Amino acid sequence: MEIRSKVLPTWCPGCTNFGILTAFNKAIEELEKEGKIDPRKVVVVAGIGCASKIVDYINLSSLNGLHGRALASGIGIKLANPELNVVVFQGDGDTYNEGIEHFVSASKENPDIKLFVHNNKIFALTVGQHTFTTEEDFPSKSLGQNVFTKPLNPILLALASGATFVARGYALWIDHLKYIIKEALLHKGFAFVDILQPCITFHDTRKFYEDRMYKLEDINHDYSNFEEALKRAMEYDYNLKQDSRIPIGIFYKTSRKTLEEGLRAKVFYRISRNLDPYILSHLKI
């Protein structure tokens, strides 16, 4: 199935979001070929921002929701029809600012849905204000001075909140990203991937990342070990320090009862319900 839609992207030419789009489409195409996913059962959900435009470029059912709220809508979709593969794309503003409560609660409640965050450390669509993952000393348009607060470490937050799959990818290392996305799609439970996605217009961090990234697979990181995951998560604190080393790959993976299992969700549209005034007899005296 052709996953790319006919819509012309309105991203800046050369935007690293194209890398995420390519990696995702390839992941779906491959998983379809491998017989592991039925694209008709995939629903992509997005918030608002440059990141979220992605759903229009994907030829799958989609819900383009509100800024910060796509994750909540994604959980709702899964509860209404647990047979669907629900994939949520959000920006860092969506996820770590506007809708941070949904990020923490999804990590805790473990719905079987996937969250891919296009983390460009900036509100890009609103032309360049700092987000909660912007580094110190960044000259933000909305602050009138440089950022002076410590950035949030979303990998650490996800681990502390109980996410059952925690990973970081890089938008321009497409094959590696595709591998992470495939693993996330096959994970049963809440899978979270923070994708480093330099905004080449407002916050170009490509060189900084590329000089400092290494793959967790290359050091034989044991992603079933929570302590190790925490250690690796703390290695990079989202500030742009010269001596930073930035691990990418899967930090942690475990399994736990999913939200829809616990709530005994069903494919609700298939239940045929008729008006049964008999139920009123419970109210009779």
Added chain:
Amino acid sequence: MKYNILIGGQAGQGIEFISDIISISLVKEGFYVFNYRYYQSLIKGGHNYNIVSFSKDKVFSFDEEIDFILAFDQNTVNLHKEKLKENGYVICDKSINFEKKLDFDIRKFLSENNISNRYENTVLASYFWKILGFKKDSLMEAYERKGKDSINLRIIEEVFKLDIKPIFNIKPEKRKEKYYLSGSEGIAYGAISAGLDIYFGYPMTPATPVLHILSSLKDKYDILVYQPDNEVGVINMAIGASYAGAKVMVGTSGGGADLMGEGISFSGMAEIPIVIYWAQRYGPSTGLATSTSQEDLLSSIHIGHGEFPKVVVAPGDPAEAYRRTIEAFYLAYKYNIPVIILSDTFLAESRISVDEIEVPNVPIERFINLNEQGTYKLYEITERGYKERAIPGLNAIVKANSYEHDEFGFQIFDDHKLAERMHAKRLIKMFHIEKEIYRLDPYFIYGKGDNLIVSWGSSKMPIMEALKGLKGWRYLHISYLNPFPRKVSEIIEGSRKVLLVENNLTGQLGKLIMRECGIYIENRLLKHNGLPISPAEIIRKIKEIEK
């Protein structure tokens, strides 16, 4: 003859429970009842009370002149003795002081029978039942219905063995089956009857009882109930679930509804149906959490930015809550819009007995097209503005969008011609809905006469009660408030004297009538202290007008 029983004590003393027992027992003795609950936002201590009114004729509301005060503490007597009628009595434990009391040594009885003090309310209820002159059977059946342990039944047996005179000798009526339900039960059972799949709610008084009732029924009726992180999560989750094909309702009060505003607007734009149960409480902000009010009429009509179609319907009593909830689902899912059911503390917490519950004549459907291929035109511009939606997971690709979009659901940027047509397409639905609601009894007229009381929502209950004693007055009860059934203007204009009754300070229905019909109603009874309007207040106001 109508009797009013005030049952009062501290939170944690089981006041609501015992009031329910007494109400059910009275129905079993053949009476109609109305059970009003007043409670405070605390868990132990303070003061709670219920007023149970009963009569052989239909009872629409409680009165404030009390025949019996069932006092579980001294405070109840101190607070309510002014309401006691001349021939009224306080029924209580020996330790409580009042001249006109009929008392019983509860502690002595309990220790003699070796029963824990927790059961003091059953002892007092049994004593009360005996002096009223009723048989123990009705009371025992009520306890059995509530599934309470056998110690209660033993207490009733023992109290009835004692030599207590049936002082009041009230004659029971012929027993006849009745429905006995609260407004919250009307909503919850209405939702189940309408085909509810999922209920999302974050606790907020007075909407919480619906969350509890549906949770208790979830396995029986194959529904899912979930409490998300907050109300923003609630509404956005609900929209996701509805998009994926479920019939969904959310519940909250004003504060939570405000948080949902953006989501309600999203539902309107993306044309994803949703039913919102909005139970009003007193005041702006956190207000008086457990007190009643009708302050959110205009804010419910206007909630959500931008222009989009929306229905607001306000049932007036628990039986009407049942039918309006079924209609709300029908309208939401047929037209793919948000529908708000507006209730309040008084309606949610009052229990009433009725002979019949009307079931509206609407189909219970999902309005989903399961047989489409390719990219579905979810937003096709049709003359009617609406069509059956498709859902994800089948053969069609279904793209829904919170941005302005084309017919397939793709975001548009600068096509203002298309934006104009899309905007109109959504709003044209209101025109069809307005026609449709005339099939659904958007308003009722009760009584006979040249003069007219106009109101909405839970104020229906005291007005119906007041109407019993009024000559020459009719009551116009308006249930659908958006779209507004403008035909009511003929009824208002055709009346001699008109009185507007509302549980708010600014006369919000009055403003709405002004705006929709161009009629200003001068006579107003507006109560805004957090308590429901009483029938006596309405009668007093009408006497004043008639002078």
